[in-house]
Amino acid sequence: MxxxxxxxxxxxxxxxxxxxxxxxxxxxxxxxxxxxxxxxSPPSWDDIPEEFQTEIAALDKLDDNTLWQIFNSCKTIADMERYNILLEANSNSTITQAQKFELMNLRHQADLFMLKKAQAAVLLRWRGHHLPNP
Incomplete structure (x- = not known):
């Protein structure tokens, strides 16, 4: 370094x-x-899995309003229902190969979604904002 x-x-x-x-x-x-x-200093993203680091690092450059939008965002009910259907099929061993790929993709998206929300919260707090309690 x-x-x-x-x-x-x-x-x-x-x-x-x-x-x-x-x-x-x-x-x-x-x-x-x-x-x-x-x-x-601003929170680091070094502990985040490498596959997500670029997108999480990009949050440092966002303005506060955009970070608030990320922090307050929610997954849609349809996304959650589809994810649960695929999880159920996977646990019952009735999942197809295409569904497995879809499940892996949804899981990746969900992980990135939660990491972005968490990093946005930490950045907002570091920038002096008070966040509501969950």
Missing amino acids: TSETVTLQIPETLYQRLVNTARATQRPIEEIMLRALQVG
């Missing part, structure tokens, strides 16, 4: 807190500052 050098002026009180933390933990100030930036 490459690194960049940045000169940044910060308030004395914040600097002192970082120095105090470095001393208390017996770690270099640079490590403490880097950790503070990592914790306070």
Whole structure:
């Protein structure tokens, strides 16, 4: 991983807190500052399966209104019913090869849908919005 050098002026009180933390933990100030930036930076998508990372990473560039639309979106009843029918056929071993492919595709879409909703929520919270409790 490459690194960049940045000169940044910060308030004395914040600097002192970082120095105090470095001393208390017996770690270099640079490590403490880097950790503070990592914790306070936008959420990462590194833990997301690789097949979804590109689409989840793209959410970082969206405006708040679009993120709210993703956060508030829902799957249609028809989508859920079809998914449940295919799951039932799969569990009864009556599913065709074409239906298996459709089920796998629906599952992929559902996983991406939920990951996008979750990432949109985290990004909105990080940007300072208060989200309603589920």
